[in-house]
Amino acid sequence: MTLLRGLLLTDMRLIMGSESQRSLIPVTLLTGFLGSGKTTLLNQLVRQPAFANTLIIINEFGEMALDHLLVTHSNENIVMEMGSGCVCCTIRGDLVQTLRDITWRFSREGNRQFDRVLIETTGLADPAPIIHTLMTHAQIAPKYRLDGVVATVDLATGMGTLDGHQEAIKQAAMADVLLLTKGDLVIPEHRADLLERLADINPAAPRWEIQNGELQAEKILGLGLFTHEGKSPDVEGWLKEHAYQITSAPKFQVAPQPENSMNRGLFSAGLRAPQQDVNRHGDRIRAFCFTIDNPISELALECWLEVLMTLLGSNILRVKGILNIEGRDTPIALHGVQHIFHPSAPLPAWPTDDRRSRLVFITQDVTREMIEATFRAFKDKAGHIEGISV
Numbered sequence: 001m002t003l004l005r006g007l008l009l010t011d012m013r014l015i016m017g018s019e020s021q022r023s024l025i026p027v028t029l030l031t032g033f034l035g036s037g038k039t040t041l042l043n044q045l046v047r048q049p050a051f052a053n054t055l056i057i058i059n060e061f062g063e064m065a066l067d068h069l070l071v072t073h074s075n076e077n078i079v080m081e082m083g084s085g086c087v088c089c090t091i092r093g094d095l096v097q098t099l100r101d102i103t104w105r106f107s108r109e110g111n112r113q114f115d116r117v118l119i120e121t122t123g124l125a126d127p128a129p130i131i132h133t134l135m136t137h138a139q140i141a142p143k144y145r146l147d148g149v150v151a152t153v154d155l156a157t158g159m160g161t162l163d164g165h166q167e168a169i170k171q172a173a174m175a176d177v178l179l180l181t182k183g184d185l186v187i188p189e190h191r192a193d194l195l196e197r198l199a200d201i202n203p204a205a206p207r208w209e210i211q212n213g214e215l216q217a218e219k220i221l222g223l224g225l226f227t228h229e230g231k232s233p234d235v236e237g238w239l240k241e242h243a244y245q246i247t248s249a250p251k252f253q254v255a256p257q258p259e260n261s262m263n264r265g266l267f268s269a270g271l272r273a274p275q276q277d278v279n280r281h282g283d284r285i286r287a288f289c290f291t292i293d294n295p296i297s298e299l300a301l302e303c304w305l306e307v308l309m310t311l312l313g314s315n316i317l318r319v320k321g322i323l324n325i326e327g328r329d330t331p332i333a334l335h336g337v338q339h340i341f342h343p344s345a346p347l348p349a350w351p352t353d354d355r356r357s358r359l360v361f362i363t364q365d366v367t368r369e370m371i372e373a374t375f376r377a378f379k380d381k382a383g384h385i386e387g388i389s390v
């Protein structure tokens with residue numbers, strides 16, 4: 001089954017539609033580098049009514065895992081620890097088993113005892129494989145939906161952490177919300193530099209400063225497209241395309257990166273890899289919005305996404321989009337992480353008069369020009385798609 005046909009026509013998950021998307025158990029992924037304040041935040045969250053009936057899964061390295069003991073929770077929460085190893089790599093199978101089992105392990109007389117799940121990752125975790133598991137695992141995806149990715153960033157040490165750890169850059173790039181901790185320990189210039197860098201890495205994520213983990217819990221809930229039962233999907237709030245249009249222009253040039261396998265793949269597909277022109281820190285992260293004026297032929301879109309994901313998948317950290325497909329009156333929402341697409345959701349209506357397809361990309365080493373080049377190749381081939389503006 002090809003990619004989009006699978007998404008649009010025959011995939012049973014599409015048949016579930018937006019109504020049942022809402023009934024899935026929301027999962028918040030709390031990430032952030034070592035010592036950046038995740039547990040401190042969690043301790044504040046679990047005391048608040050919005051986090052009552054939350055099952056909290058804490059993943060820790062090491063045989064003497066302690067963090068789960070440090071979370072002072074009320075009787076309405078269940079806190080369980082998942083160690084030892086990192087949930088994004090060695091114990092991903094444990095995460096699947098945990099998520100699969102908790103619905104019956106924590107149920108009483110057939111009623112589930114929790115309404116949402118929060119997963120605190122280790123500080124070194126790459127969020128992408130965890131999101132994959134939530135989106136695609138045959139036993140997990142039908143029960144859970146990603147509500148949002150929240151990343152803590154230590155204002156005092158964040159710059160050095162981003163310089164030295166690619167995982168930290170990915171955590172910041174993939175977050176829906178960035179929580180800036182330890183503002184009491186940073187001098188103003190360093191704060192400003194880090195905020196600027198984070199805005200380059202992830203222009204759409206709000207950046208909120210928190211002191212000793214204090215945050216109104218509601219601010220990090222309902223970050224996905226579908227939130228509560230009966231509420232219309234908040235497409236504009238989810239896509240935030242304007243943030244990408246304003247800030248996505250790279251500001252500084254850095255030395256070209258060595259040619260990698262992804263570039264070679266593009267060359268062999270007859271496409272030219274543009275010069276590397278990432279931000280001044282060389283984070284290799286880009287965030288941009290891609291707009292297609294006219295309705296897209298399903299076939300051309302299917303082929304384009306398939307090639308894009310095959311050639312560049314591991315470098316595409318996040319894609320969100322609202323698509324106008326030929327022959328459909330209403331849009332579909334698309335959500336991808338690396339080479340995996342979330343089951344696309346048919347939306348009940350266009351959020352505004354704007355009927356263009358809009359896709360936002362957060363990528364690593366992939367420029368807007370590369371995405372455009374692949375799209376043009378399929379536009380020309382299919383002869384269906386006209387009018388592209390970015």
Ligand SMILES: Nc1nc2c(ncn2[C@@H]2O[C@H](COP(=O)(O)OP(=O)(O)OP(=O)(O)O)[C@@H](O)[C@H]2O)c(=O)[nH]1
Nearest residue numbers: 033034035036037038039040123181182211212213
């Ligand atoms: N000064 C100051 N210290 C803070 C703040 N937030 C957290 N801390 C401290 O930072 C240290 C690390 O915080 P944690 O919450 O354990 O960080 P973590 O991200 O869970 O750490 P790991 O589990 O090791 O990845 C603790 O000693 C906290 O008390 C803050 O806003 N200001």
